Amino acid sequence: MAMQYFGGSDLDVRLKDGESPVTKADYAVDRYLRETLLAARPGYGWLSEETADSDVPGRMAAPRTFIADPIDGTRAFIAGHAVWCISVGLVEAGKPVAGVLECPALGETISATAGGGAHRNGRSIRVARPGAELLIGGPRALVDRLNASGAARARRHSHVPSLAYRLAMVASGAMDGSFVKPFASDWDIAAAALILTEAGGVFTDGKGADVTLNGADPLKGTLVASHPDLKAAMLGVVGDLGFG
Numbered sequence: 001m002a003m004q005y006f007g008g009s010d011l012d013v014r015l016k017d018g019e020s021p022v023t024k025a026d027y028a029v030d031r032y033l034r035e036t037l038l039a040a041r042p043g044y045g046w047l048s049e050e051t052a053d054s055d056v057p058g059r060m061a062a063p064r065t066f067i068a069d070p071i072d073g074t075r076a077f078i079a080g081h082a083v084w085c086i087s088v089g090l091v092e093a094g095k096p097v098a099g100v101l102e103c104p105a106l107g108e109t110i111s112a113t114a115g116g117g118a119h120r121n122g123r124s125i126r127v128a129r130p131g132a133e134l135l136i137g138g139p140r141a142l143v144d145r146l147n148a149s150g151a152a153r154a155r156r157h158s159h160v161p162s163l164a165y166r167l168a169m170v171a172s173g174a175m176d177g178s179f180v181k182p183f184a185s186d187w188d189i190a191a192a193a194l195i196l197t198e199a200g201g202v203f204t205d206g207k208g209a210d211v212t213l214n215g216a217d218p219l220k221g222t223l224v225a226s227h228p229d230l231k232a233a234m235l236g237v238v239g240d241l242g243f244g
Helices: 024-040 056-061 074-079 140-148 163-172 186-198 228-240
Strands: 045-048 065-072 085-092 095-103 108-113 117-120 134-137 154-156 177-180 202-205 223-226
Touching: 024 045, 024 065, 024 085, 045 056, 045 186, 065 074, 065 163, 065 186, 085 163, 085 186, 095 163, 095 186, 108 163, 108 186, 117 163, 117 186, 134 140, 134 163, 140 154, 140 228, 163 177, 163 186, 163 223, 177 228, 186 202, 202 228, 223 228
Parallel strands: 045 065, 134 154, 134 177
Antiparallel strands: 065 085, 085 095, 095 108, 108 117, 177 223, 202 223
16 A cells, blocks of 8 residues: 555645644554454554544554554655664563564565564564674664774664664664664664564663563663674663663
8 A cells, every 4th residue: 555655746735733744644554543443353452643642542452562663764765775673563561462564665575473583574584693793773863872882893784764764673683782762662662672583683671681572651761782792782882872
């Protein structure tokens, strides 16, 4: 459905609170996902970037909750760039149990189930064991500090406009790790978090604790995604600069 709008000029771009853009494609995909998934699982909860979160107690009490970002990387979508995806995670008791990133402009489907591993277009993916030089995503200040700390030799990966896809890049070994600055939301990470951990990676908050989803407030603080061997070094940098 999103590809029907991609590359078009009639996107009806608007700015939401915080000046984040949204298009009619975001709303169309959101409506389709919500209606289709909840029709199939009527007892499940729903949390999405483009749906008003009007029943917080209800979604938190549901046995499972769908958490969706209809288009993660809307700015890239508007600009006609290919790095954006549709992200859907299924969460139970605060933890993702299934997740999928559908990236049609890239021709990629990246998915995971709890205990079932992570896959891209049907092929298993794994995080990369760190080498002599690391490729790290996220805020420049944190990557520079990691490099200066002596714990690792690192350079910053160029900007990836979809956070979910950036985390999937860590999962597939295209990137060694990534810092995530504060104010990412559950819908940005619900699917990608499971993809990363099922690929052998770690995904924590800035203090090293597991990330819990589907709480009352979907906003998150600093997050760290990496191979397990990089976890301590990356968390040390977060603490040093007060990002935790």
